[in-house]
Amino acid sequence: MIKPDILAVAKLHPLYQEALQRVFTVHQRTHETDPAAFAELAPRIVGVAASGESVVSGALLAQLPNAKVVSVFGVGYDGVDVQAANACGIAVTHTPDVLTDDVADLAMGLVLSIGRRIPQADRFVRAGEWLNGPIALAQKVSGARLGIVGLGRIGQAIARRASGFGMSIAYTARSSKPESGYTFYPTAQALAAQVDYLVVITPGGAGTRHLINAEVLSALGPKSYLINVARGSVVDEEALIRALEAGTIAGAALDVFANEPRVPEALRKLPNVVLTPHMASATLQTRQAMADLAFANMQAGTAGLPLHSPVPECTVGA
Ligand code: NAP
Ligand code: 8YV
Numbered sequence: 001m002i003k004p005d006i007l008a009v010a011k012l013h014p015l016y017q018e019a020l021q022r023v024f025t026v027h028q029r030t031h032e033t034d035p036a037a038f039a040e041l042a043p044r045i046v047g048v049a050a051s052g053e054s055v056v057s058g059a060l061l062a063q064l065p066n067a068k069v070v071s072v073f074g075v076g077y078d079g080v081d082v083q084a085a086n087a088c089g090i091a092v093t094h095t096p097d098v099l100t101d102d103v104a105d106l107a108m109g110l111v112l113s114i115g116r117r118i119p120q121a122d123r124f125v126r127a128g129e130w131l132n133g134p135i136a137l138a139q140k141v142s143g144a145r146l147g148i149v150g151l152g153r154i155g156q157a158i159a160r161r162a163s164g165f166g167m168s169i170a171y172t173a174r175s176s177k178p179e180s181g182y183t184f185y186p187t188a189q190a191l192a193a194q195v196d197y198l199v200v201i202t203p204g205g206a207g208t209r210h211l212i213n214a215e216v217l218s219a220l221g222p223k224s225y226l227i228n229v230a231r232g233s234v235v236d237e238e239a240l241i242r243a244l245e246a247g248t249i250a251g252a253a254l255d256v257f258a259n260e261p262r263v264p265e266a267l268r269k270l271p272n273v274v275l276t277p278h279m280a281s282a283t284l285q286t287r288q289a290m291a292d293l294a295f296a297n298m299q300a301g302t303a304g305l306p307l308h309s310p311v312p313e314c315t316v317g318a
């Protein structure tokens with residue numbers, strides 16, 4: 001049986017790649033690696049497989065007359081031109097909910113890591129420094145004030161976990177959510193001025209670019225911490241480095257960066273920083289669930305069946 005052709009626009013997670021290969025012929029970035037072959041292949045492509053960080057432009061979609069779906073392995077889809085996809089009649093899907101617990105878990109892990117200085121303490125013991133005296137005191141997390149930028153699926157899961165730590169919870173989002181019972185601030189700057197830990201968990205893209213800028217960091221102040229598990233684009237990384245170097249914020253814990261996987265040396269050198277490699281959803285269980293959902297969306301989309309999890313702006317098949 002001939003397998004329909006899929007274009008992978010990124011190096012796919014092996015679990016997603018393996019699932020796709022059972023049913024489809026997967027062409028790995030042919031549009032970039034072999035434009036001549038792609039010109040011949042493009043009319044046969046029925047679906048596009050992407051990661052959460054992939055760029056899927058309108059120009060690319062316009063070259064795929066028979067594509068029916070872009071299936072993103074990730075909840076974030078800020079690199080996908082959904083408006084162009086709608087115009088081309090191509091559905092866009094993503095993997096919400098299945099990764100919410102993991103991302104919220106890592107966000108709390110980063111709050112604890114930066115506040116209680118767990119990675120620094122690990123380095124302290126390994127370097128034999130314990131022999132020379134006790135480690136410097138850290139900051140208390142239980143009972144502290146938490147600010148959440150983006151009270152969506154993951155933001156709410158972070159708030160539930162933080163409640164277990166007795167933290168007071170405030171947030172900003174595009175709209176207030178009185179039913180949450182948490183304190184709403186209309187801007188990130190107003191929120192930052194009131195918290196000890198500011199966790200960023202919005203989508204990326206133009207609407208949130210540099211939402212966390214020099215003014216927000218200045219409002220956060222020298223005793224408070226920034227935690228970013230959203231997208232690197234949401235934080236002005238240069239302003240962040242300046243604030244960390246000057247001590248105008250206490251520290252930062254970052255899972256995402258402006259130019260991944262490149263992390264500026266200035267950030268890597270700083271002692272008051274905890275860095276992880278965009279791994280908030282990277283557990284075996286969650287990556288399997290993401291692969292299952294992304295594959296199910298690809299199968300449904302290419303077969304013209306109802307989609308499992310289209311992105312909210314998708315009008316195709318609605
Ligand atoms: P979601 O349910 O759509 O929630 C997004 C939240 O962000 C909503 O509360 C929304 O406000 C708020 N928001 C959007 N634009 C905003 C703006 N300009 N200013 C303030 N708030 C804004 O999405 P989710 O499932 O929680 O995921 C959120 C994001 O996390 C993803 O898009 C992705 O970028 C990131 N993520 C990162 C990782 C990682 O590995 N580090 C893993 C998964 C997800 P309203 O509620 O008012 O609309
Ligand atoms: C993934 C993410 O690491 O879901 C997202 O938006 O950022 C992460 O879960 C990534 O998308 C995998 O491609």
